[in-house]
Amino acid sequence: MCQYKSICNPIIELTTLLQSCGFTIEKQELKDWHFNEFEIEMKGKKLQLPVIDVDGIEQHSDNVYSCKCHWSVVKLKMD
Numbered sequence: 001m002c003q004y005k006s007i008c009n010p011i012i013e014l015t016t017l018l019q020s021c022g023f024t025i026e027k028q029e030l031k032d033w034h035f036n037e038f039e040i041e042m043k044g045k046k047l048q049l050p051v052i053d054v055d056g057i058e059q060h061s062d063n064v065y066s067c068k069c070h071w072s073v074v075k076l077k078m079d
Helices: 009-020
Strands: 024-032 037-044 057-061 064-067 073-078
Touching: 009 024, 009 037, 009 057, 009 064, 009 073
Parallel strands: 037 073
Antiparallel strands: 024 037, 057 064, 064 073
């Protein structure tokens, strides 16, 4: 039986924060249906990058963030 999968709240909060600072979503893909794991690529200017302090989000490098609950990833492309 198929069920609808949705993005977790920490990732929604992170992408909303980034969009409010001028970042745009370039790509969004469900990577693992079983674990509800998404990969999102966003583009923006490095000078627009806010301080990221979102509950449930870990920073893995300068441009990669993931949630602790589903291992969903947000990758940033910055000019």
